[in-house]
Amino acid sequence: MSDSEYAIRPNKTQLKKEIRVLNELGRELINLADSALQKVPLSEEMREAINDGKRFNRGALQRQLRRIASLMQHEDIEAIQHELARQKQPTRQQTAEFHQVEQWRDRLIGGDEKLLTELIDQFKAIDRQHIRQLVRNARLEAEREKPPKSARSLFKYLSSMQRESSPSQIETDNT
Numbered sequence: 804m805s806d807s808e809y810a811i812r813p814n815k816t817q818l819k820k821e822i823r824v825l826n827e828l829g830r831e832l833i834n835l836a837d838s839a840l841q842k843v844p845l846s847e848e849m850r851e852a853i854n855d856g857k858r859f860n861r862g863a864l865q866r867q868l869r870r871i872a873s874l875m876q877h878e879d880i881e882a883i884q885h886e887l888a889r890q891k892q893p894t895r896q897q898t899a900e901f902h903q904v905e906q907w908r909d910r911l912i913g914g915d916e917k918l919l920t921e922l923i924d925q926f927k928a929i930d931r932q933h934i935r936q937l938v939r940n941a942r943l944e945a946e947r948e949k950p951p952k953s954a955r956s957l958f959k960y961l962s963s964m965q966r967e968s969s970p971s972q973i974e975t976d977n978t
Contacts, residue, residue, distance in 0.1 A: 822872055828880070829871035831887060833857055833864075839890055844882045849874050904961045908954060912941045926964045934960065 832840065833856040840853065852874055856867040893901075910918050911934075919938070923929055937960060940953035 825872035825875045825880075826868050828883065828887075829853070829856070829868045829875060832871070832883075833868075835887075842890070843886045844879060846874075846878060849878055900965060901962075904958060904965055907961050908941075908958045911938045911957065912945065912954060914942075922961075922964075926968055928967060929964055 832843065832845075832853050835843070840850070845853070849871070852867065852871050856864060856871060859867050907918060907922065911922075919934070922934070923931055934957070937953050937957040941951065941957055943949075944951055944953055
């Protein structure tokens with residue numbers, strides 16, 4: 804027999820990797836909140852299988868994941884993965900708020916008293932003594948080259964203040 808007469812088999816290792824990826828994708832879909840799952844492009848049969856999988860434990864869940872992996876072969880996997888990746892990324896607003904709090908923290912540690920006054924005016928619930936103590940401790944830690952425990956605490960405190968009063972529009976320029 805010549806080489807052209809043999810049937811070409813798929814690579815077993817590659818098949819196992821593909822099945823593992825489909826199982827992991829199925830597990831990720833099962834763990835999604837219902838509101839997030841609604842945004843993922845899935846067939847009705849796949850949605851039912853995922854909703855069933857949310858109720859199962861251990862062995863039944865493993866069988867359901869295998870079923871989901873087999874159904875997944877008929878789905879648009881790239882579109883599903885794209886939507887899941889999109890949902891995992893923080894929004895632009897969250898990123899902007901994070902950077903704003905970072906700037907506030909750095910400017911306060913740098914000695915910007917004007918910003919401190921603006922923050923106290925902006926956030927009525929702010930504890931002046933606590934924020935000043937955090938700033939002072941963060942400066943000392945930086946001078947002594949210690950871990951930035953107080954700087955982290957300051958960041959968390961400023962973040963909580965920002966979340967409590969959502970539309971915070973303090974100037975972030977370095978004037």
